[in-house]
Amino acid sequence: MTGRLIKLLISGIxxxxxxxxxxxxxxxxxxxxxxxxxxxxxxxxxxxxxxLDFLLVLxxxxxxxxxxxxxxxxxxxxxxxxxxFCDFVISGLPELRKRNIPVTLFxxxxxxxxxxxxxxxxxxxxxxxxxxxxxxxxxxxxxxTVDFGSHGVNHLDxxxxxxEAARQELQNSKKSLETIVGREITAVSFxxxxxxxxxxxxxxxxxxxxxxxxxxxxxxxxxxxGLIGRVDVQPTDWDIEFRLKACGAYRWVRRxxxxxxxxxxxxxxxxxxxxxHG
Numbered sequence: 117m118t119g120r121l122i123k124l125l126i127s128g129i130x131x132x133x134x135x136x137x138x139x140x141x142x143x144x145x146x147x148x149x150x151x152x153x154x155x156x157x158x159x160x161x162x163x164x165x166x167x168l169d170f171l172l173v174l175x176x177x178x179x180x181x182x183x184x185x186x187x188x189x190x191x192x193x194x195x196x197x198x199x200x201f202c203d204f205v206i207s208g209l210p211e212l213r214k215r216n217i218p219v220t221l222f223x224x225x226x227x228x229x230x231x232x233x234x235x236x237x238x239x240x241x242x243x244x245x246x247x248x249x250x251x252x253x254x255x256x257x258x259x260x261t262v263d264f265g266s267h268g269v270n271h272l273d274x275x276x277x278x279x280e281a282a283r284q285e286l287q288n289s290k291k292s293l294e295t296i297v298g299r300e301i302t303a304v305s306f307x308x309x310x311x312x313x314x315x316x317x318x319x320x321x322x323x324x325x326x327x328x329x330x331x332x333x334x335x336x337x338x339x340x341x342g343l344i345g346r347v348d349v350q351p352t353d354w355d356i357e358f359r360l361k362a363c364g365a366y367r368w369v370r371r372x373x374x375x376x377x378x379x380x381x382x383x384x385x386x387x388x389x390x391x392x393h394g
Contacts, residue, residue: 123369124356124360127361127365128356146186147364148192148334149192149334150180150195150196150335150344151195151196151348151349151361151362152196152198152305152328152346153198153350155201155245156204156208158207164207164211165211166355167351168211170362171195171217174191174362175191175192176190176191176192177218178194178218178339179218179220179263180263180326180328181303183338183340184338186339191364194218194220195212195218196219197222198222199222199245199247199267200221200247200248200253202246202247203246209262212261213262217261219261220303221262222264222265222266222267222328223267224247224267224270225266225267225268225269225293228247228253231246232246257297264299264301264303266303266305266324269289269292273307274315275312275314279314282314290322290323290324302324302325302326303324303325303327303328304319304322305329306328306330308330311329311343325341327343328343329343330345331370332361332369333346333367333370349362
């Protein structure tokens with residue numbers, strides 16, 4: 117809780133500075149924040165609905181994995197969902213469709229129709245939640261506001277795997293998902309947000325063009341191919357917390373994480389990877 121409050125305080129100050137800068141006028145580059153959900157239950161659905169309505173007031177929603185040039189003075193947001201549990205399909209997806217908000221779904225293909233077994237790094241989803249089935253993905257693929265990306269086969273930390281195993285996770289999940297949904301898959305969400313130069317190289321070799329991790333970022337001028345940061349959101353986020361996340365005020369966390377990574381490398385940390393939520 118303390119860490120959450122500290123992040124909120126710093127982000128609140130940054131958000132206030134953004135408001136002040138905007139009030140001074142002049143053309144500013146368009147910007148976008150990619151937000152990422154995991155689990156939406158029937159109990160948290162009212163909060164999720166409220167967040168979507170906030171999103172429509174604060175931003176213009178766009179797809180996450182498409183090249184797009186931003187208009188000046190315009191704030192955009194893109195919605196992604198990792199794991200794609202059944203409760204999201206039941207409680208979350210209809211609300212997104214009702215509001216015509218694009219969403220990109222990242223299911224782990226080895227768990228389709230099965231219960232999750234990985235640790236919960238997102239704060240809300242419980243180990244043992246049911247993942248969407250292949251048949252359900254085929255049904256969802258008919259919706260024009262829904263896109264898909266890979267989340268590996270077995271939801272493994274690719275940075276901890278031998279190179280060939282990591283390569284197979286990326287290649288096989290892409291092939292399986294393309295067969296199921298009948299679309300080319302160009303996006304990957306690294307499980308746990310874990311990636312380094314090797315994982316980016318393997319993803320490019322596998323044919324991905326957009327790579328998503330789990331560290332907040334504010335994107336300026338346009339959406340382009342490459343590594344893209346996301347801010348993790350929960351339906352239980354406080355209203356001010358969600359607003360600040362959606363408006364990019366948590367972007368400082370990405371730089372802080374980079375500095376933390378450098379310090380760990382300098383003072384004997386193991387591994388060249390960036391690891392956050394699942």
